[in-house]
Amino acid sequence: MISMCKKGLRLGLIQLSVGANKANNVQNALKFVKKAKEGGSNIIVLPECFNAPYGTKYFPEYAESIPDGETSRALSAAAKEVKAYIVGGSIPERDGSKLYNTSTVWSPDGQLVAKHRKMHLFDIDIPGGITFKESEVLSPGNTPCIFDTEYCKIGIGICYDIRFFELAALYRKAGCDILIYPGAFNMTTGPLHWDLLARARAVDNQVFVAAVSPARDEKADYIAYGHTCAVDPWGKTLAQAGAEEELLFADIDFETMKNIRQQIPVSHQKRNDVYDLVVKSNL
């Protein structure tokens, strides 16, 4: 499917410092949301787990329900106030007896327009590097998540979801022009994989990709890599943070995307007679 973003668009990407105090984390996020709007952002993105320290021991304590929890209420009010979309990174969500790692998307009138529960849980074991098992406490989401805007369709993944090229390809096939991944890679996988995966998903699918991390905190149990970035469909990095707290802007140039898709028309050259992407979930 060919779809084209219709209007110019500026993304505001917030590489937020996250600490132990939930209220402070949310207040800090709101402060940056306002700055992002002052800088002309139409879509403002927060990082994975922006209201809590990242770690399985923290998820039950910080989890709240969506959309009636305190963080949801704050994001809804902020989106309405600044009149911009907010992709609320992710937060630990409680739904009955289950916990999820969940991203919420708020429209400029403060409505919850999409919710993505991390589909691929971060369970890895690298001896001497990092061992992490989200599935000890979290349940996976089972539904890909696309939201439609006046600019274009946007697909959401959370962190480890970026490693699964099928999800990104599914989003492209469904007409998305931008993929947004709130994420918190670490000091073992981040240095070689974070940029590479963002650029790979962008080039594979000829879409824009934004990957938004918390700032690095050397004293945290889990040390985030940082390096929030935005990449264009050519694989060019449009904006890139270091390790510190930082607000980045990325302008989405739809002409570039259109030209790249015409010049290298891979979407028409797929050998669907030989292979195909089978989607088993409603979008």
Ligand SMILES: O=C(O)CCC(=O)C(=O)O
């Ligand atoms: O895939 C990785 O290396 C890191 C993933 C991660 O940190 C996460 O899913 O939260």
